[in-house]
Amino acid sequence: MKFKIAFTLLGLLASYQVAVAQNCTATLSLFNESAKVENYDDAYPRYQQLIENCPDAKLLIYQRGEKMLESMIDLASTEEEKQKLVQEYIDNQKMRLEYFPNDTKKGDILADIAMIKYKHEIGSLEERLKSFEKVVEEDKENFSSPVALYAYFRIANDLNDAGERDIQFLFDKYDEVIELIETQENDKAAEAEPLIKKQEEQEELTSRESRILKNSEIYLRNYTKIKSSVNSLLGSKADCDNLIPLYNKDFEEKKSDVKWLRNANARLSAKDCTDDPLFFKVSEALHNIEPSANSAYSLGQLAQAEGDKAKALNYLNEAGELAKDKGRKSRIYYRIANIYKAQGSYSQARNYYRKALTNKPSLGIAYLKIAEMYAKSANDCGDSTFDKRAVYWLAADYAKRAGRVDPSLKSTVDATVESYNGRAPQKSDIFQEDAKGKKITYSNCWIGESVVVPNL
Template sequence: MKSKVILTLTGLLFSFSLFAQNCGANLSLFSESAKVKNYDNAYTHYKKIIEVCPKESLVTYQYGAKMFEHFIENAETEEDKVKYVEKFIENQNMRLEHFPNKTKKAKVLSDIAKVKYKNKIGTLEERLEAFEAIVEEDADNFVDPVALYAYFRIANTLNDNGERDIQFLFDKYDEVIGLIETQENKKATQVQPLIEKEQNQEDLTSREKKIMKNSEIYLRNYNKIKGSVNSLLGSKADCENLIPMYNKDFEAKKGDVQWLKNAASRLFAKECTDDPIFFKVVEAQNDLKPSAKTALYLGRLAQKNGNMSKALDYYNQSAELEDKPADKARVYYNIAETYKNKGSFSSARSYYRKALSQKPSMGVVYLRIAEMYAKSANNCGNTTFEKRGVYWLAADYANRAGRVDPSLKSTASATAESYRGRAPQKSDIFQEGMAGKTISYSCWIGESVKVPNF
């Protein structure tokens, strides 16, 4: 009896060893074939791996995705294409199932949504649902610029086809722009300390350089996608279309807080604030449910009427009530602009910085601070050299604008170059013996600048 047990255990161990060897062999053969893009041969081994040992290696699904993308691209019939799309989706779902800790859910869902979109799998509504699943399941990691654009494009097509109304499109626009701005802020937050380190003439590590490069690539791509999304929306959101639409629906909707909120937001975003419908919508919304938005809109109306004190009160009230970082940043920016136009530069900078704390990718803020510094050059510093040194600070801030917001790159570069042209030149630095020294400013600027060491 004892001998039979030993023989049985030995057999099991042998079978397990053989099983493990077969898995390893198939994985090796699959990987080698996939590396050289011999996908027909790779597929033979892939099928054995996912049937017998699907948890063997993440490589199975990484190469598997590339393999099925190849098959989809080269499918000779629509039937084959659909079959391989289904296999691709199955591959991605298995990766998520067997390697959840090494797989971002949003990445997998984005891959699935994009392959359906690109190959026109299912109805438009079904393709839309694939992208909506990303938002529902893992919105924080919805980072793919191409997927974000495809998501809005489907919504726009549904509206063009008359299958969804204009409010649906506006809602999707707000959602997609919000997702893009969330990712922009993450990337801008990553690069902000590195930009400061670089401008302080400190060397970046190789890792920091890689972070800087990748973040700036993403920021450029997000900027392009925002432009494309805005182009798709186009004239659908212009005042000439919004004003008659909201005028027509106002009487029926004036007791609907959500409708009033959406209408006011859209009219404000498109600068349709001169038309009486804007005031009617805001007033009705404020009567039903005062909010950060109504305070902001009332502040804008007070400012247009020349009552700056009242406008600032409304703006500050709005900032306190607002809970969305991007919207709070816009309120702070409005307050800063008001102070700047009054010549209260210190107060303006305080609110500009508050705006940046909420939305680090708001590059225009850096340009505004640079402008105020440049205008203060004659009032800061004890010597002509020190006064002109303020322009280095202004140039630094202008440069930051283009780093966090690629749409401002050319403007920021030209502005920074202009400021540097007004700062002390190489001969001035040599003559004053200031190379590498630090100038501190005790005026409202309250910062220091390191003189270039040529």
């Protein structure tokens, strides 16, 4: 008898589970259709049924739910209703992360939650700041939203303006946010670089490659705008007039404090506050206690300012070897490249510009510098007048790369490319030489690269 009851109960449970599954499938289908056409009056109650009865049914619940709740928040007629919907949005994102972790980037979701709190002023400034700090702590590699990165620094700036956090806190947050932006810029530029090169070699991109390239270039443009906005927010707070008194005041007390010296050295160096005696005192104190990339770089700056280029290059190369951060390495190698370029040592300069680009693929200005050196070498490379002028195509290609990886250079790049193309062989020259598609190699000079004659 007991066995019969047990089997009956099992049967009833199995029937119930089948019924629930069927009901979830039907509800999900109806919810999807309503949400897709933004009929939220119909979609919302079905959404509530789904997250209560079958929260692990489909990722689609949370994808549609996110968009639906965002729209409903914007349309809310009372503050109470808005607050309730904001919490539901936060719960939606958390449940997505809980039930579909393999299909969800944690950094994206945590940034979404931080942004909804920021946008609708949920909690205090400190509480909103902590929401963004959580993204950095738990998944900064996927903290990629340009708008969220800006909001993070905006909160830090507001706290400083309100007198709740000091200027050093703001400087630290600035460094953190700029590093996050540049990390994302480098990732997108590294994605784009081989595809740009493929285009330059007149190879057709697949539809997937075209999407990747388009997406990367959109993000790069947005990061450029956000970085400019962050710099505008910091504004005059970080100029030499504020930095020098700030660090001068504490130098005697802090001159044995390595962390303080590092921060002061990095900030003064970044803002080119190198003429004041404080900069030398900080740099020397830091290098004596702890020889590092920053202190070696600063001493290199000082040697360069004094006109001792050999000494400057020694210090700067030491800095490049000691630097662990790729962005820092890139800045050091770029400075070294500029010294060699100014001396007319183009091959050495290109080596260091390439080192800078290896560490920071979004450093478009390095491509422009290489383009400029190629253009200046046109008369020294090639066996014929046509081949010499063809160097300008190669220079134009490098200039174009600059604009692709750093959209802030667009106007400069456009003018530069137009200038180089104007000096390169024209359509009639190509026809006269019967050179269309010809590959010209510059093995007789420092350039050592090839260019394919375009079909103009």
